[in-house]
Amino acid sequence: MYDVIIVGAGPAGLSAALYTSRANVKTLVIGKDGGALERVEKIENYFGVAAPISGCELLEQSRSQVQSFGAEIVEDEVLGISWTGTFRVTGIKGEYQGRTVILATGASRAKAKLFGLTEHEGKGVSYCAVCDAFFYRGKTVAVLGHGEYAAHELAQLLPVVGQAVLCTNGKEPEIDVPEGVSVETAGISAVTGDEVVEAIEFADGRQISVSGVFVALGSAGAVELARKVGAQVEGNKIVTDEKMATNVPGLYAAGDCVGGLLQISTAVGEGAQAAMSAIAFTRRNRA
């Protein structure tokens, strides 16, 4: 059992890990990569760092710094989080248990905007298979995605639904598609239906009838993970108070996933604040 599991290894997550590990709080950082910062070539506006530095260099230094204080860093992609007093974080490589979780996976800057998706939210479009599979007993559903996150959502749906179709929106599936699941690789043009979802239309003009659409494009971002655990989300942001606490006890969020100024400096500051809150929570509940 970790005291703090930090999901995301960018500036917000690593900054949080710096504070928690120095406070002797057992810390695990789970990161897929360094996120948006990894792609920044030159940083010239970060406090105290006069010589231009690349995002990769800054991340590498931060990782070493965090590890020197005893935090563990694992490279894994998180697929789901559940809460029953403590947190269970499911990754591709394993499961991790934590007293608190800090979500710091950044913001998805280029999520596919599919016609009809937002309009049908709550009317057949779902972002949480574990919550909503129940309503599609014996029905045909589509899972939008092509990677491990889509596979995870499929695994939740298959025991319940009648038929599942993996719609990859133009990508090749990166997973072993479970038996009985059909695959549509054509680009998606729209999710349609008068009141509730009725069909998916493809760019090549075909359409398939479905009762539900489960969105699992790319990897699960902070907002998707927050939804699954019951944290309040507004648009593409997680709602936190000034201490970076969400409405779920022990769940915090920091960095681009809470919105505001998308800068390293704000991510680092929010990471530090989330860490302080997680440390206080851990100490209150560990004894």
Next chain:
Amino acid sequence: MAVVEITKNNFEAEVLKSQIPVLVDFWAVWCGPCMMQGPVVDALAEEVSTVKFAKVNVDEEMELAQQFRVMNIPTLLVFEGGKVTKTQIGFADKEHLKSLLGV
């Protein structure tokens, strides 16, 4: 006021024929976000007396969920005069629910 457990047997009397607005929380035990929503509804029920608060366990009352096309949980429906007037899908905190209910 205590939160009323709704079944198809008392739905008409408690919700459709209610003299005051009713907020109905559709939930299930296996839904993490619903377990967060429940206590918020309970707390609001203690505080607000002009609205009736009710819960439908979708595991036990699938027909009611289907009737109102509930496809995600938690879903909160507000009934006024026997009709659904407002819908909230996904977790909502106390302040959000208060503004939904206009209280």
